[in-house]
Amino acid sequence: MALKIVVLAKQVPDTRNVGKDAMTAEGTVNRAALPAIFNPEDLNALEQALRLKEQHPGSTVGLLTMGPPRAGEIIRQGLYRGADTGWLLTDRLFAGADTLATSYALATAIEKIGDVDIVIGGRQAIDGDTAQVGPQVAQKLGLNQVTYAEEILKIENGKATIRRMIDGGVEVVEAPLPVVITVNGSAAPCRPQNAKLVMKYKWATCPLERTDENSAYAHLYAERPYLTLNQWSVADVDGDPNQCGLSGSPTKVKAVKNIVFQAKESKTLTSSDGDIEGMIQELLNEKIIG
Amino acid sequence: MNNVFVYIEIENTLVQEVSQELLTKGRKLANELGVELHAVVIGTGIKGQVEEQILPYGVDKLFVFDAPELFPYTSAPHTDIIVNLFKEEQPQICLMGATVIGRDLGPRVSSSLTSGLTADCTELEIGSYEDKKEGKTYENLLYQIRPAFGGNIVATIVNPDHRPQMATVRSGVMQKAVYEGDCKKEVVYPEVSKYVSPEAFVVKVLEHRVEAAKHNLKGAPIVVAGGYGVGSKEGFDQLFELAKVLHGEVGGSRAAVDAGWIDHDRQIGQTGVTVHPKVYIACGISGQIQHIAGMQDSGIIISINNDPDAPINKIADYVIVGTVEETVPKLIKYYKQNSK
Numbered sequence A: 001m002a003l004k005i006v007v008l009a010k011q012v013p014d015t016r017n018v019g020k021d022a023m024t025a026e027g028t029v030n031r032a033a034l035p036a037i038f039n040p041e042d043l044n045a046l047e048q049a050l051r052l053k054e055q056h057p058g059s060t061v062g063l064l065t066m067g068p069p070r071a072g073e074i075i076r077q078g079l080y081r082g083a084d085t086g087w088l089l090t091d092r093l094f095a096g097a098d099t100l101a102t103s104y105a106l107a108t109a110i111e112k113i114g115d116v117d118i119v120i121g122g123r124q125a126i127d128g129d130t131a132q133v134g135p136q137v138a139q140k141l142g143l144n145q146v147t148y149a150e151e152i153l154k155i156e157n158g159k160a161t162i163r164r165m166i167d168g169g170v171e172v173v174e175a176p177l178p179v180v181i182t183v184n185g186s187a188a189p190c191r192p193q194n195a196k197l198v199m200k201y202k203w204a205t206c207p208l209e210r211t212d213e214n215s216a217y218a219h220l221y222a223e224r225p226y227l228t229l230n231q232w233s234v235a236d237v238d239g240d241p242n243q244c245g246l247s248g249s250p251t252k253v254k255a256v257k258n259i260v261f262q263a264k265e266s267k268t269l270t271s272s273d274g275d276i277e278g279m280i281q282e283l284l285n286e287k288i289i290g
Numbered sequence B: 001m002n003n004v005f006v007y008i009e010i011e012n013t014l015v016q017e018v019s020q021e022l023l024t025k026g027r028k029l030a031n032e033l034g035v036e037l038h039a040v041v042i043g044t045g046i047k048g049q050v051e052e053q054i055l056p057y058g059v060d061k062l063f064v065f066d067a068p069e070l071f072p073y074t075s076a077p078h079t080d081i082i083v084n085l086f087k088e089e090q091p092q093i094c095l096m097g098a099t100v101i102g103r104d105l106g107p108r109v110s111s112s113l114t115s116g117l118t119a120d121c122t123e124l125e126i127g128s129y130e131d132k133k134e135g136k137t138y139e140n141l142l143y144q145i146r147p148a149f150g151g152n153i154v155a156t157i158v159n160p161d162h163r164p165q166m167a168t169v170r171s172g173v174m175q176k177a178v179y180e181g182d183c184k185k186e187v188v189y190p191e192v193s194k195y196v197s198p199e200a201f202v203v204k205v206l207e208h209r210v211e212a213a214k215h216n217l218k219g220a221p222i223v224v225a226g227g228y229g230v231g232s233k234e235g236f237d238q239l240f241e242l243a244k245v246l247h248g249e250v251g252g253s254r255a256a257v258d259a260g261w262i263d264h265d266r267q268i269g270q271t272g273v274t275v276h277p278k279v280y281i282a283c284g285i286s287g288q289i290q291h292i293a294g295m296q297d298s299g300i301i302i303s304i305n306n307d308p309d310a311p312i313n314k315i316a317d318y319v320i321v322g323t324v325e326e327t328v329p330k331l332i333k334y335y336k337q338n339s340k
Helices: A040-055 A069-081 A099-113 A133-141 A195-201 A218-223 A273-285 B017-033 B051-057 B075-089 B100-113 B233-246 B254-258 B311-315 B324-338
Strands: A004-008 A011-013 A036-038 A060-066 A085-089 A118-122 A144-156 A159-166 A169-176 A179-183 A230-232 A252-257 A267-270 B004-008 B037-043 B061-066 B093-097 B117-121 B123-131 B136-148 B153-158 B165-169 B186-188 B204-210 B222-226 B249-252 B279-283 B300-305 B318-321
Touching: A004 A040, A004 A099, A004 A133, A011 A069, A036 A040, A036 A069, A040 A060, A040 A069, A040 A118, A040 A144, A040 A179, A060 A069, A060 A099, A069 A085, A069 A195, A085 A099, A099 A133, A099 B100, A118 A133, A133 A144, A133 A179, A133 B075, A133 B100, A144 A169, A144 B075, A144 B100, A159 A179, A159 B100, A159 B204, A252 B123, A267 A273, A273 B318, A273 B324, B004 B017, B004 B075, B017 B037, B017 B051, B017 B093, B017 B123, B017 B165, B037 B075, B051 B061, B075 B100, B093 B100, B100 B117, B100 B165, B117 B136, B136 B165, B222 B233, B233 B249, B233 B279, B233 B324, B249 B254, B279 B324, B300 B311, B300 B324
Parallel strands: A004 A060, A004 A118, A060 A085, A085 A230, A118 A179, A144 A179, A267 B318, B004 B037, B004 B093, B037 B061, B061 B186, B093 B165, B117 B165, B222 B249, B222 B279, B279 B300, B300 B318
Antiparallel strands: A011 A036, A144 A159, A159 A169, A169 B204, A252 B153, B123 B136, B136 B153
16 A cells, blocks of 8 residues: 655754763853754654655655754755655744644644654654654544554554564564654664765755755756745644744753762872772772672 | 652563652652652553552552553553543652653653653752743742753753643662651552543554563673773673673663664663662763763772763772773783782
């Protein structure tokens, strides 16, 4: 059966390899020093979606992302790898959303897209590590959910068979479509970008992303509609502004602080034989190690 | 009304340690707020099997939902039971393990009840909150404290207006202890069919395989942990060798896990295992907050790093400025020579 698949993807700051320059002198996070990347587990989800598209002719894969206009890059990255389309949810009213307000916005967009068989995203995003958006989108849409998926084994008779990770083991579950799936980082990595698709979609942009540089390509946008990516505001998805962004977020951040480590009096040693042997003897004498 | 609830996780009839840890924490919070501690457990064939694993941790009232097909866990039936129970009971706080189950169930419940949920908290406290914009002050809120932004900052989250205030906490972050004080220890067995409809049972578990843990990182007295500075998967072989001679276990930082040098289940930190060993040997670990959150209560901390300014050095008792490659074999050699 042909499947309509929506991949939830997020543009995130690369928090994994944060160096010292990622913090400002005042001790706040220097976002400018962190490159914006495709959330890693969302790439694992995209791969599962693209595999389904290959196995089920006639299927389509679209990426749904929420963020500032520059997050259009996430849709392009998906198109370069074989996705068919994408939607960028962008509006100041979406800003400051916690997971609940985010899932509300994504769920309304998925309803607007309509007739979706599979919603699939990464288990969690590396800037928040909450793993909440997938299940909350499922609840808002009234759909079943399968989290921590490692592989979609098959789709048959309107049911998905999925292998998922659980604490200390694995499970195989069968869930009727439509279903929301979140994919674990242990799933297959995403395929690389395809050079032909990069050529095709290089200038694909959302209207809000376009700068003077793009105006030179105005004729291209006129000739090739696929170069204009879908860009939706709260009004475009018939969203309730009170459930979006900061006002739709039950959680509030009371305080944010940098951790100041309780500095201990430490002994600094070199890796010389004398220093190491001295330390080992000290630890043995004090019965710290046996 | 207004009590503290803990969702109890089970594997067959075995109550998971993380739930007992949360009961101990929940009891403290309930005492501070002057309310009761309630627990809810959902499974199949659990009546008479699980109560004594739960009540000693200070539970005033335990709700046992026992019916076919409630084990293995699936999202919808457990969500329906919790949501309908909470509509009746109106708890002010709900705690769950930040396990695969808790992280599947928590968000679904919070979305159903439009209540806030904070994942992977490392501390929970009670305190007040002033909303300057609204000019309102809230007393006795749950402070949900967690590292955020890849562990580079620590955020305190509150849910001023929505109930229950929900939080998940990883295994090992809190310490369990049998409660010495008085509590009611009442047990009730509600009619399951009143809380969940047959239509909720549509996801079928075809296979459920749980293996005994391959290691005991959480309880190990000595932990040898490697970070990005270890440099390779082969580099970790040395750490396993050191752990073997010291009768310890090997863990890794997130960077080492992401690099594929060590298994995911050995990750130490906020989003991994929390450890409290007597001796923690950090090999080539720079010490992001999210890592420190998982090991800061270690007894003696030894940091091996060729960067003398690595953040972890500040909390270390011994700082060895040098590479992991040259230092670890020497630790093995001199331990063997001196230990007999």
